[in-house]
Amino acid sequence: MxxxxxxxxxxxxxxxxxxxRLTTQLLNLQNATKVDQALFQQKQxxxxxxxxxxxxxxxxxxxxxxxxxxxxxxxxxxxxLNELTNKSTKLNLISLQNSLPEPITVIxxxxxxxxxxxxxxxxxxxxxxxxxxxxxxxxADITTYLHEIxxxxxxxxxxxxxxxxxxxxxxxxSIEFYTLSLEQGWLTL
Numbered sequence: 001m002x003x004x005x006x007x008x009x010x011x012x013x014x015x016x017x018x019x020x021r022l023t024t025q026l027l028n029l030q031n032a033t034k035v036d037q038a039l040f041q042q043k044q045x046x047x048x049x050x051x052x053x054x055x056x057x058x059x060x061x062x063x064x065x066x067x068x069x070x071x072x073x074x075x076x077x078x079x080x081l082n083e084l085t086n087k088s089t090k091l092n093l094i095s096l097q098n099s100l101p102e103p104i105t106v107i108x109x110x111x112x113x114x115x116x117x118x119x120x121x122x123x124x125x126x127x128x129x130x131x132x133x134x135x136x137x138x139x140a141d142i143t144t145y146l147h148e149i150x151x152x153x154x155x156x157x158x159x160x161x162x163x164x165x166x167x168x169x170x171x172x173x174s175i176e177f178y179t180l181s182l183e184q185g186w187l188t189l
């Protein structure tokens with residue numbers, strides 16, 4: 001019986017040691033699972049923030065495209081000038097002058113992700129290209145010309161118009177206008 005008692009005691013000690021070892025392993029697995037869950041949650045949060053940032057970037061790209069639609073590139077300017085000067089065969093071109101481009105700095109702040117507090121400040125330059133065109137002709141032809149300029153597919157902004165009456169029925173008009181471009185260069189041939 002003593003032998004049995006010794007075997008049972010050894011078996012109990014071994015079972016307690018196995019139980020302690022298994023409990024330690026279980027606690028380690030639970031801790032590892034908690035760490036994995038925390039990492040998974042962080043990964044999900046980062047993924048959500050990235051998706052929000054990508055959506056915001058897409059929105060910003062659409063806004064830029066909408067805003068810059070109609071801007072005149074340096075490559076298109078020669079075509080625009082050709083159209084401006086040849087819009088009316090009834091008007092005589094007296095002069096055409098351009099000024100140096102004026103940079104306009106546009107600063108925008110954008111919240112990258114909702115509720116993150118992360119802002120991106122971007123600084124973009126848009127260039128204003130001024131021109132003055134002086135034409136001579138009949139008043140009706142001048143008004144037709146101005147209407148045609150307004151209906152051109154590009155954004156041409158009128159800065160000033162000066163009309164001087166000459167010998168009837170002729171007048172001289174001086175039109176200062178400007179275009180906007182993302183390029184500093186005014187004309188590419």
